[in-house]
Amino acid sequence: MTTVGDILKFIEGIAPPCMAEKWDNVGLLCGRREKAVRKILVALDPFDTVIDEAIAVGADLIVTHHPLIFGEEIRAVTEDTQTGKCLLKLIEHGIAAVNAHTNLDMASGGVNDVLAQKLALVNVRVIDPSGLDAEGREWGLLRSGEVPEQPLEAFLNRVKTLLGCEGLRYVNSGKPVRRVAVGGGSCGGAIHEAAAAGCDTFVTADVKYNQFRTAYELGVNLIDAGHFHTENPTMPIVAEKLRDAFPEVEVIFSESHRDAMRFY
Numbered sequence: 001m002t003t004v005g006d007i008l009k010f011i012e013g014i015a016p017p018c019m020a021e022k023w024d025n026v027g028l029l030c031g032r033r034e035k036a037v038r039k040i041l042v043a044l045d046p047f048d049t050v051i052d053e054a055i056a057v058g059a060d061l062i063v064t065h066h067p068l069i070f071g072e073e074i075r076a077v078t079e080d081t082q083t084g085k086c087l088l089k090l091i092e093h094g095i096a097a098v099n100a101h102t103n104l105d106m107a108s109g110g111v112n113d114v115l116a117q118k119l120a121l122v123n124v125r126v127i128d129p130s131g132l133d134a135e136g137r138e139w140g141l142l143r144s145g146e147v148p149e150q151p152l153e154a155f156l157n158r159v160k161t162l163l164g165c166e167g168l169r170y171v172n173s174g175k176p177v178r179r180v181a182v183g184g185g186s187c188g189g190a191i192h193e194a195a196a197a198g199c200d201t202f203v204t205a206d207v208k209y210n211q212f213r214t215a216y217e218l219g220v221n222l223i224d225a226g227h228f229h230t231e232n233p234t235m236p237i238v239a240e241k242l243r244d245a246f247p248e249v250e251v252i253f254s255e256s257h258r259d260a261m262r263f264y
Contacts, residue, residue, distance in 0.1 A: 002249050004061055004096045005033035007040065010245050011063065014238075015100035015107040019130070019139055024102045025067045030087060031096025037061050037246075042239040043254035044232045046097055048082070051089045053256040061096045063238065065104060065111070065231060068097050104234065106130065108137040111184040114234040118162055119203065121145025121180055127197045142183045142190055144197050149178045152201070152221050159203060159225055163233070167263040169224040171212045175200045177221060184230040188222075195220050205230045228259035 008028050020026045041059040043050045046068040054062050068086055077091075078084045090097055104110040116124045124145040129138035147155065152170075155177040160168055179201070181194035186206035194202040195218040202215065207224040215222035239253045 002037050002246050003033060004028065004031055004035045004037055004098070007037055007061060007063070007242070007246070007249075008033065008098050010242070011098055011100050011238075014241065015103040015110055016133065017103055019106040019133075020101060020103040023071075025070050026099055026101050026103055029068050029097050029099060030090050031061070031094075035060060035094070035096055037096075037249055039250045039252065040239075040242060041252050041254060042235055042242065043257045044228065044235050045257060046086060046099070047257065048086055048089070049256050050254055051086055051095070053254055054095050055089065055093050057252055059095060059252065061098060062090075063242070064097070064099045065101060065235060065238075067099045067101055070101075100238075104238075105184060106139050106141055108133055108135075108139055109237075111231050111234045112141065112143045112182055114237055115182045115184045115203070115230055116143045116145050118233045119145075119147075119159065119180065119182065120162070121147060121182070127181060127193055142181055142187065142193060142197075144179060144181045144194070144199050146179055147177060149176050152177055155180075155201065155221075156223065159223060163225050163229040165225050165229045166259075166261075168226075169207065169212075171216050171222045173200070173216055173219045173221050175219060175221060177201045182230075184234070185227050188224070191215050191218060191220060191222065203230070226259060226261060228261070232259075 041054040126138040126140040127142040130140040181199040181202045183204040187204040188207035188211040201221040205227040
């Protein structure tokens with residue numbers, strides 16, 4: 001019998017909790033470790049629509065990138081908050097919730113390696129490694145890699161097509177694209193690290209107004225491809241790893257979860 005604890009141990013094997021930022025909240029956030037798991041739903045976010053889908057398909061566990069409980073003090077589990085509503089649904093239907101967040105960003109083979117692969121970067125390496133994992137591989141937040149030299153417009157089209165974005169925000173530093181840094185999710189604050197690594201282009205998300213200006217002044221093309229689209233490509237891979245490790249468990253990738261952001 002496969003349990004929530006077994007799945008948790010596997011997830012922590014591919015994304016060790018020690019790699020997570022100190023402010024993060026990762027691991028088992030709802031449920032019992034000894035609960036039997038016959039069906040898992042995998043998604044980027046533990047939103048209410050995902051939880052409704054988990055209930056509909058009869059999942060025993062949801063595995064997500066983003067944590068259900070994050071950056072908030074939980075003083076009550078009621079319908080008065082969105083987090084409370086989601087927790088109540090999970091508890092009432094006996095569904096556990098596990099996540100790997102910044103530890104999956106940092107880990108070898110995690111969010112940023114997948115993003116680099118998705119954008120067909122070659123000679124990929126970790127920018128400013130934080131250490132070595134159990135297999136002797138470097139781990140850290142950002143990745144850098146290379147593409148055939150091309151105008152920024154051509155690379156923008158490449159990013160939009162390969163990630164399936166509805167639109168991009170960007171700043172043009174006037175340089176062609178050759179060496180690219182990637183940081184899935186909110187990594188706009190790492191623009192100095194990307195520039196120091198010799199990258200002419202940085203692909204990330206949730207970029208602030210002043211960060212675009214900073215990138216321009218540093219001579220770096222900065223591309224905001226959206227939080228969902230820079231991180232979601234990792235989750236089907238997580239689902240496949242779970243299928244390989246636990247063939248007796250049915251693993252479903254969410255069909256309901258989409259980016260809420262739209263462009264007019």
